[in-house]
Amino acid sequence: MQHEEWISRWKENRIGFHRQDFNHYLLEYWPQSSSGSVFVPLCGKSLDLIWLAKQGHKVIGSELITKAVEAFYEEQDLPYQLNNYSTHTTYSNENICIHQGDFFRLPEGLIESEYFYDRAALIALPKEYRQDYAKQLLQVAPRLKQGLLITLEYDQNIANGPPFAVLETEVHELFGEQFIIEKLTQEIVPAFPSAVEKGITEFNEVVYQLILKK
Numbered sequence: 694m695q696h697e698e699w700i701s702r703w704k705e706n707r708i709g710f711h712r713q714d715f716n717h718y719l720l721e722y723w724p725q726s727s728s729g730s731v732f733v734p735l736c737g738k739s740l741d742l743i744w745l746a747k748q749g750h751k752v753i754g755s756e757l758i759t760k761a762v763e764a765f766y767e768e769q770d771l772p773y774q775l776n777n778y779s780t781h782t783t784y785s786n787e788n789i790c791i792h793q794g795d796f797f798r799l800p801e802g803l804i805e806s807e808y809f810y811d812r813a814a815l816i817a818l819p820k821e822y823r824q825d826y827a828k829q830l831l832q833v834a835p836r837l838k839q840g841l842l843i844t845l846e847y848d849q850n851i852a853n854g855p856p857f858a859v860l861e862t863e864v865h866e867l868f869g870e871q872f873i874i875e876k877l878t879q880e881i882v883p884a885f886p887s888a889v890e891k892g893i894t895e896f897n898e899v900v901y902q903l904i905l906k907k
């Protein structure tokens with residue numbers, strides 16, 4: 694998807710993916726024993742960043758759109774410091790730091806997180822970008838050892854994304870070489886309003902745990 698489309702979505706407030714509460718799969722399935730840093734790619738202004746920080750994690754997000762990042766810190770009333778780099782601008786706070794810029798241009802090894810959380814990141818990308826997403830995730834955060842991934846399934850022949858349908862076979866194609874993939878749960882849920890407009894009434898939401906192979 695073109696950057697311009699995300700710019701106009703945020704500008705026009707067409708952000709039906711944004712939730713006013715914490716993701717219930719995160720609350721249920723986030724590994725309680727985890728500690729350290731969590732990477733949240735394509736993070737928007739998600740409240741899940743707050744929940745993860747409250748669990749004691751250092752949280753590192755990546756988000757393309759300046760308006761989204763500024764809205765996050767302003768709405769959460771969190772102070773931040775700014776640092777400009779060639780590929781991105783970093784908004785830092787004691788617990789939550791967001792690299793604003795193109796995820797695909799973040800430098801190799803920038804992020805030292807051991808955990809990642811993907812809700813509506815992989816499924817925000819068209820198929821032709823998803824292999825690069827999986828590759829870049831591990832290049833930018835080479836110490837990752839575990840992740841929680843939430844995908845959506847629906848008939849992509851009825852409507853195009855985003856959100857895009859990402860089936861279990863593709864999750865294995867993208868991550869199966871590096872990670873042991875366990876499907877934790879799945880649930881039929883009402884589709885986002887933008888998908889309803891395109892004729893999709895419900896999604897099958899699927900939650901996976903990914904653990905790095907030894």
Ligand SMILES: C[S@@+](CC[C@H](N)C(=O)[O-])C[C@H]1O[C@@H](n2cnc3c(N)ncnc32)[C@H](O)[C@@H]1O
Binds near residue numbers: 794
């Ligand atoms: C569907 S939203 C999901 C946001 C968040 N994960 C959530 O659960 O609310 C996808 C987000 O990815 C951002 N995005 C799209 N392309 C990106 C890129 N190349 N680099 C960084 N962020 C990107 C969009 O601006 C948008 O905020």
